[in-house]
Amino acid sequence: MKQTKLLCLFMGILLTFTACQEDDIEFTREKSGTVTSRLINYDELKAMPKAMAKLQKIKEEKLKKSVYNERYDFTVDTTEVLLIEIGDYHSLTFSIIRDSTYDDTVENLVLNWEPYDDYLAFKAEYNLTEEEKDKIRNNEHVDLTNKERLTILFSFVPETVLKFNGGGNEEQIEYIDGECRRGRWVRVRSSSSIPGQIEYSEWRWVYEPVPCPEENIDHSWTEGNNPGGSGGTHIPVFNTPYPTSDNPVGENTLPGGGPIPHNSIITLPKVDTKAIATPKECKKINAILNITGMRGKLTTIATHVNDANDEYGFATNSDSTFTDFTPAPEITFTYNNTSVFNAVSHTHNLNKLSVFSFSDLVAIAKMIKEGSINTDQFIATLSTAKGTHYILTINNVNKYKAFFYHVIKDFGDLPVTERTVYRHSLKRADSLMTKYYNSKTGLIRTTNNNNTFDLFHFMNLLKEADLGVSMFETDANFQSLNQIGKLDSYAPVKRLPCQ
């Protein structure tokens, strides 16, 4: 028995060794020619209709709730695009912007021109230090080995899930031609043909031979029940409910049409000039703050924060006029079916919270339900007796609606199938409200005198609720503007200036 075990072990080692010596299978087409790269602006990008169509498709994927995936939860900066060309090949590299722009990871969207005259979308990630980012900004050489990762961004159609195991990411193992192979994008070249220019990366889709994972061996198929066989038998790696294909991935047809092999991907990291706040949200805020009289009104209500009884507030209408709210212990807004607001501003007077209250967030949800705010442009401002001045924007109204589903929807109007969603939304909101705002046991309380502590937990709430909002800090005159964010629940808040 011992001898049999030793023999099996030896055979196993031998097979592994043999597998390692085999060549990788590549499903990419090499390119030749001189590499050129340059930055193009949005106007030039608009002249590339297929690229624009691809961006639109990515945007649509992002909005599909049923296929929501964190990978698509980003904003693509189209103001400055890196164009790399080699002969008839080119790629477009965009900066990706997320709420948490404080992460060290540089994320780029790469549209890669394919032989069948269309683009494939990829996400390139680079784990870079601030020093390395600065070097790239200065066109200095940075060795990207083991710092990069490339993933494909496909539609989440079942066929795609089948063929690419969730998007052609790493760790994909397939059973091809009697071998287990792991498909992944491999950075095969790292050089620049332009003296003094930063290096670029060339990626190819490669199937590397790997030992078959244990779970892919069906031990029931042994010599005993499979005469003539010996040991376990490999079963298909992708045991999905979808129809399976016998062809290796590389021979299948892509969702957009056209066969693989396709072009290798040539890109280089596109690092933002420096860490800044989300430009879109900054622009939104500045557009409102720059309305004639807006800052004056904000500073005026801020002078009332020490009022013993009343809060003050006003709304900024879509026609840039203002509607004052009656000063009261709590600001009350009655929707009259005519006003549409771009901003709602209010104060927290003495003995109130230093940040937005949960009821403030609910009130915004009700405004969305009533259709009384332009969610694309909306900002909410807050000045408090504790000396804080904040601005909140909605960067993803679908997320806001999802969290406050029980506020946005009327239970009686819902089909039975949606009622569970309503109750789930309500329970989740109650749980977070209790955790953060319970007057005795919550983390954010009126009795707290530490504004940093309140802000720390408020940001955690926003993250935990995945509310789709951005938070900014400003001053009493609403001149400075810093986006607030946190990497995770333990990280301190960070402030990034609007440019």
Next chain:
Amino acid sequence: MKSIKKIIIFALMLAGFSVQAQFNPYVGTWQYKNGNEVFIVKLWEENNVVLGYYKKITVDNNGNQTSLVFTSRIDYGNGDYFLPYTIYGTVSTDGINAGFRDNTMTNIDSDYKDGKLHMKITNFGNYGPPGCNDCTTATWKVTDTGGMYVNFVEGFSVPTDIVLTKLSDQVVFD
């Protein structure tokens, strides 16, 4: 043998104490009577959170129910209840501080009006929960949430400042 018995008795005492320590004096059925109207609150506990429903009924001279004025446990048929609870909060030495949902108001344009509930057993003595001297009466106060209001309607359909009397440690839904 004697020592084994002592250990068992000690363990049983500990177990008894443990049950005592976990007892939440707020859990149960409470009521407030005003003439022939009775306001009833039912509280239970799940994962250290106190949940509850409430209702108002009328009774005859014998205390038998004659009508249901309102209930927050609204049945949409086949046991499909509107909200899983209408009181949601935590217990501390300050009593229950909870979110309160009034889904029995008829003059609002939404499913419910949010409020805040503070409920506190009136006679805790020197113990604090759970060791109250008299666990049978508690103040009940419902207030507005604070914060911005949209389409605000004054008041609630429930009593907002009363003293409740405990009827039972049990909760039976009807």
